[in-house]
Amino acid sequence: MNDILKADLNALKVLDVLLDECSVSQAAKRLHVTQPSVSYTLQKLRDLFDDPLFVRNPRGLTPTSRAESLRPAIKQLLSDAQQLIAPPVFVPEEAEFTLSVSANDYLQIALIVPLVQRIRALAPKVKVALFDLDSKAAAERVRGGELDLMLSFPQALPADFSSEELFTDPYIAAARQGHPLADQQASAESFLGYDHVIVSPTGFAFEGGLFRDLHHSPLLDKVAVTLPNFAVLPSLLAASDLIAMIPRRLLSVMSGPLSEVKIAATMPSITVAAAWHPRLDHDLAHRWVRNLLRAEALLA
């Protein structure tokens, strides 16, 4: 049996040219090799197909009927191969895929929402599936190919993932519009004169990134309320004189009008990164999304 594993597929490229030229010499010219080289390859082809393929005529070669019958299939095969190795192109307007992203609620609001708007404007057929972030499970789902992207803090990202830092956002203090300290330069005393609310998934355990910087800060003693996420923060602030520490980017995009409380102290900040499986490093669609994400991160 004539097995493909034994066959030299590269010889088919020579056969293709031979079919065009019907001349070993001319084919050699076109292939930029010498005539004996093509003659040698022709021998291999004759062996492979168990057919002379070409018989001599005064001016070169006449293809056998087998060679003629091979012609269309050879052309098709090489054209397919050319397609195969051609660099892939990504056309946003026509791209059709689902992007699955996991992010905490801060990043959902501050980054993903505007990202989705950009995506929908440029690539209307692309769907986006957004998931809350559960770091441990998320990493596994990235590994399994269920998730394309996870957004979190650099420390929370698996080391074997590809990742990219997006931006660093300083915390600011915020309160309801009309709050006594709103839009003012507040002193430390007046700032600590109000009770505070902080988003802390672990409650008063205060574990996680932000709280490293605030470890023995007097601020923590003034925290009266902790929230698991930013969702209800606007309405809580609106209905009280509580002051919240939030990343700056949330100030403008969070629903409900809030004011900044300016204080002299240098505030901690959080750095945000995107991570994905290295398998997607060169994926054109994925790279396109990452470019959009990077552009969005650079704004404001």
Added chain:
Amino acid sequence: MNDILKADLNALKVLDVLLDECSVSQAAKRLHVTQPSVSYTLQKLRDLFDDPLFVRNPRGLTPTSRAESLRPAIKQLLSDAQQLIAPPVFVPEEAEFTLSVSANDYLQIALIVPLVQRIRALAPKVKVALFDLDSKAAAERVRGGELDLMLSFPQALPADFSSEELFTDPYIAAARQGHPLADQQASAESFLGYDHVIVSPTGFAFEGGLFRDLHHSPLLDKVAVTLPNFAVLPSLLAASDLIAMIPRRLLSVMSGPLSEVKIAATMPSITVAAAWHPRLDHDLAHRWVRNLLRAEALLA
């Protein structure tokens, strides 16, 4: 630009196995080469596709999205290639082509007619185009691919054609049924007592194969009629007491009932051969026809 002439198509066979195994080591086992060899080919593939194709994981390799997207096309391509190099098969029942044959009228009657019957019985979709023989023009038409086969005498066939002798047929003497000499052993005298008719395309010039052997034969003096072909011979014989010299095979297949006139003299004979362009030597359909022709020639 990534040109197919530069690409090593054989590497695609390795990529195919790699996509199956997701392991350089396993792929190497399946390919019966060493692991570094596959690793080396993988490098070439990475270069060719400008993509890592696989990233490492604890147990081997994880394909990139590009590699995954390549998978179906690779499978298809290799399957096509396998088809391409697979030995061709010829199925008479389904074969669909036109066989163009040129032969003199003797062979048309004695060989081609039964051949057509065989062909029609075995390969109902095959058409046969029959042409009278004009050796010079026929050879050119064979060379040009218009004719698939020419049947003639070995001397009349171009030397650069492939050819095969089919049979040798002795001349016999024939006359109408009821002729005084019919079915008898005739003496030379009684045989020469009748006028004769002979097929001689050149008339009384008596040129050609048969007449070499009869050059100074007294028979030629008794020839009263010459015919350009065998077509009208039966009716001429039926309507006269003429005796004809015809190849034995014509006796049974020629229309109109004829009887043999047996004579003691050793008769000349003609040898018949088929010729075709060497390009068709390995053509399966052509070989099938030649086999039928050979089988038919062996009969009677």
Added chain:
DNA sequence: AAAAGATATAAAAATGAACGATATCTTGAA
């Protein structure tokens, strides 16, 4: 009769692929 132009062949050179040994990394087990 020789010159031109074609393919095939032979020996030598050069290229490229496969090998064995080894480095490096990760995982899983003692």
Added chain:
DNA sequence: TTCAAGATATCGTTCATTTTTATATCTTTT
């Protein structure tokens, strides 16, 4: 913790195959 197992990548070296140069052979053409 350490060690063994198992994975890919890398490094020279060896070996096989392709390519080249040179030549033979055949046919056509001048």
